[in-house]
Amino acid sequence: MPGIIAPYVTAWSAEQDLPCTLVERADGSIGFAKELPSDRDRHGVLWQQTALRHRVGRPEFARVHPLRQRRAMELLLCQVCGGPADVNDDGVLWLQRDYRGDWPQWPNGMASVEPPVCLACVPVAMHMCPALQRGAVTVRVEDCPVVGVRGVLYKKSVLAPAVAAAGNFTYDDPAVRRVVASAVIRELRGCVVVPLDEPSGTATRSLSRSGPRAT
Template identity: 35%
Template sequence: MTLASAKPRFEQNRLTVPYISAWEPEVVAMPQLTARADLYGRRLAFVDEGPLDRDQHGTLWRPQGLARGQGKAIFEAVHSLRQRRCMFDLLCQVCGGSTLEEDFDRQLYVMNSANGVPIQEGERTMAPPICTGCAPEAVTSCPRLYNRFVAAYVERSYPWGVYGVLYDPFTLLPASNQPVEVPYGDVRLRWMVAHRKVSTLHRVTPADLATLTAAVNSL
């Protein structure tokens, strides 16, 4: 990877740790919750909120520490803030570099697909883009992608909403054990703690999987 804006890379067990993966010291306990009133009514809040706890839409986000590269990486755990930055700024989910520097007009997305169904026009995703230099390693190293990935070039990605946990407005306890996707503009966002950003993909062109596979085999 040669992008000037790529972040430092870390390895664990001879595998590259994706930029969006969380590390053990970054896992923090959920802050104390409360409810506050604004011009539109009551909403969920942290008792002690920091500047990174809400996004530009006013949505409350799960806090996480910032200790990338320290301790043990948790490959399957997504760091909420880094995922959010990657989705908003179109950073590569593996190296953290700007995919816009590689190609300003379109970005490469590689996603899990057990049945091989191509990425669809307007499809929702929580997966950030990936640069072509990182794609071959990702599809061979990531268990979710190995032998069951699809790829596409996407010209436009639009913020759709967030994925997270809804809380009961009266008890301030989780309304369900299962996280859900909620679109921006939905009143339920006032009672959600977001974990990941969700975008929709548009002007989708399927990528040549044979070409990507050939790139993998040439490593």
């Protein structure tokens, strides 16, 4: 699409993480010392606070902006242009690295932090992303519930909460109360792999309903 020089979810050099002091809360969770209601999602999970200065400076393709990723995943927006993702009778369109050898019926059950795409942006993404050029597939996803977040888990320490581990956390995991999130996770279910040159088409549907597998 004309004018796009970086995907919508990409962070720019002017969008650095904001300094936020972590504190212990009486209920055993963590919070920010000067916390605002907007610092948490609707599930009560704390989110990384990052400056919002889209298209200021230079794109940093290795970083994803937490707020734009969250918005794209919650509203099912195209990760490239930020407009609505493509949807037809077979589901929402995703563009993925081709890992069909990972498990039978891939990518059913995959926990994805990558938002979907629109039809027009499939060739754009293929042109922009060297990883996709090494092998990619378009997938129609029948059901893609939000199931959790990717972020950093903090443990109790003497002076302040300290980093314990980074990973994926479901919303029903008690540990999520001590996580600073940076990405929304959707589980991909009822997937149909379709030809890259015909992403509006369909193929045989896989119906695995196993638990989410990490990307």
